Amino acid sequence: MMNPNLKDLQTEYLQRLIVRLKKISNLLNLGHWSELETEFHKLKGNGKTLGFSWVSELAAPIEQLLKTHRRLGTAPSQAEIDQINSSILELERLARDTLKT
Numbered sequence: 574m575m576n577p578n579l580k581d582l583q584t585e586y587l588q589r590l591i592v593r594l595k596k597i598s599n600l601l602n603l604g605h606w607s608e609l610e611t612e613f614h615k616l617k618g619n620g621k622t623l624g625f626s627w628v629s630e631l632a633a634p635i636e637q638l639l640k641t642h643r644r645l646g647t648a649p650s651q652a653e654i655d656q657i658n659s660s661i662l663e664l665e666r667l668a669r670d671t672l673k674t
Contacts, residue, residue, distance in 0.1 A: 579624075586623050587668045590616075594665045601657055606648060609657075610639035616664075627667055631660050 593612070600609045613636035620628025635657050642649055649657065 583623055587672050590668045591665055594661055598661050606639055610636060610643060631664055635660050
């Protein structure tokens with residue numbers, strides 16, 4: 574049986590994640606790559622901590638992509654930006670679906 578406090582924390586996390594993803598989407602649209610990398614790094618760690626491995630699995634490659642571009646001093650291509658956007662949308666869909674269960 575799941576600890577009710579953990580369930581409450583998970584629910585709160587998912588609700589905040591949905592709001593946070595809107596901020597992340599805005600950072601993407603503005604091309605704020607460094608802040609975006611930081612946000613995906615946080616998502617990767619926080620998701621795993623609360624038992625949502627799918628958050629970490631979707632966030633990790635995006636964080637790595639942004640880290641690589643930072644090291645090279647380049648910006649993501651349009652295809653990569655589309656990939657990041659798709660990951661944001663998938664995270665939001667999964668968060669909403671998980672809240673329903």
